[in-house]
Amino acid sequence: MRISCLLLWTCLAALALAACSTEADDMGIVARVNGKPIYLSQLEFQHDLLHMDGTGAFVPTVEVLRGEYGQILGDLIVMEMVSQELDARGLGVTDEEVAEEERKVRADYPDDSFDQVLVEEYIDLASWRERLRYNKALEKFQRLVLRPQIKIDYREAEDYYKQHIKDFRIPETLRILVVRSSDKAPLAEALKVYRDTRDPEAMRADEKVAVHEITVRQGQLSSSWLEALQELPPGESSPIMEEKFGYEALVLLERLPAKQLDPTQAYPLVEQALLEHKMRDAFETWLSNAWNSADVQVSEHLLPRPEGEAAAEAGDPAAQEDQANLESRMGQEDAGKNALQEGMAPLGPDDTPLEQEGDNSENAVPAEGQAQ
Template structure:
């Protein structure tokens, strides 16, 4: 796994503060007794910094701040996992297997493993992150979603208050016909206007490409706007020339500006209301859970450690510290108010201190709401 020199320095500083307790080596936090490992922080940090690897060497103080923000996410994620376990809803091995097969289906044979190799990713780590994501999705779908109700009066009010969101400007549906020569494009357009079969154009004219697009009139380029002026549905423009070749535009449909009626707008209204209520439900759950949670965090990631060590990685010897504030949630200032992006779980088949990583684009960020 790729590392900055400064990250290795932080690692040494954290391990040096274990006070001789081998059970705490590599652990940066405990959530109700469940450990969060330094390797998890490193993995998340590597993913977030992927585009800037080698571009600069961040200071220890900056790394501590970034690690602290990531740790707050992992703590929330661990709380979600524990909530699922209490409800007997933990992600099963079968659910994990099905999700993995779905991802693998998007790759040619052998390509999935090749991506992991090229990105220095361990397959076990990828599976662990996939399990975290599935846990998050299940929490929203099976724990929070059943609590939320949307009645028609609420939907009507939202529609009236946000009527501008359901305004559809004028738009055009256009068939773009491209080819290497003007004559070929003209023949392809004539054939389409005769039989209205877009698929046959590629067969009849091997060098012709077609694509259908929907464009708002206000976003048309100047050449396209001039070419489409005065055309009616079914008519084609003259052949246009640019540095990529030749193209003609066939106007398939012109839609006037309109406001979606309530019946058509309802799915959008429901989605907007559901998202807001889910956020509120999550914040309420998180607030109550944090108030009762027993959270211990490494002093090296706290702001006080940064001040004590002047950003050079030195600080108190004890790895864990009880927050000085009345409740644990007040100490975790960077906890996000919304759903975590990647779930963290303690019961990952005994994989505790693995130094692993995962391509985040293979897991996804959809909450599944």
């Protein structure tokens, strides 16, 4: 479920009178939610995620950085509120649940390659686990708190179907076997076995060959697959094609013609669509009510500023100095990442550790193990 940006920014704008102090005990803290701190390191972690696929040494302006950090902070505040709501209901995420989620992610990586990815991508495991805990909290909140509140009447489903009937027309689809191997000879032999037996399982007998059955809409086919399947009769295989990973061939199992789903067939899809709408509305209602009773304090440096103030900074020497300091900070972060490889702790501009309050996430570029 995506959180409403408008609602978040409305909430953040209302915090101008509740900004965090700049006392020494707030060093490294960018917000507090009912007394629980959110650290700058958490923002940096999520900000690195945002730019994980970026290239080059682009240095954002102070205004752009403030905007990106503000949006990320809004998400973190709401996720913390969700976690606290679960705790209050006795439904909080346990360490065992986090460990189970981590186990599922690690299962997608052979041997110890997951840990290798962490090292190569400068991913801090503690910060990654913290994000995993937030994700699990949101999933539990949706399933255990919001979902029981929602009911879908059959008349709503009928009306939705009639109003969106075009959405329930299924275009032509194809059932195909994708057969792959790093070597051409085993793949050719597997295709021969299929022609003789018509049994996909028989092809899987050779460990050098991978066989996957998929159903795909014709409009979603790549140009090479579309060409290979264009004139192919059901039950036949395409020529062997060379790819980056090795070789592949396609076996066309069945062409499924386009059809219009009737109301009974479409009901699961209708129910899912209505459920998503109602869950989003229920979440925003809960968030609005929870916000009214929450004690949230945010650093004034991340709050939205009045219109025109950013433009005024363009000729402001102080703003230009902020930009210079930011560029220097970015340089310090790059140096810190290099130092990580040498077992050194990255230092801030005043030669003190960048991270505060015992957080050791550094400025690693994190990932969530593809777990959303």
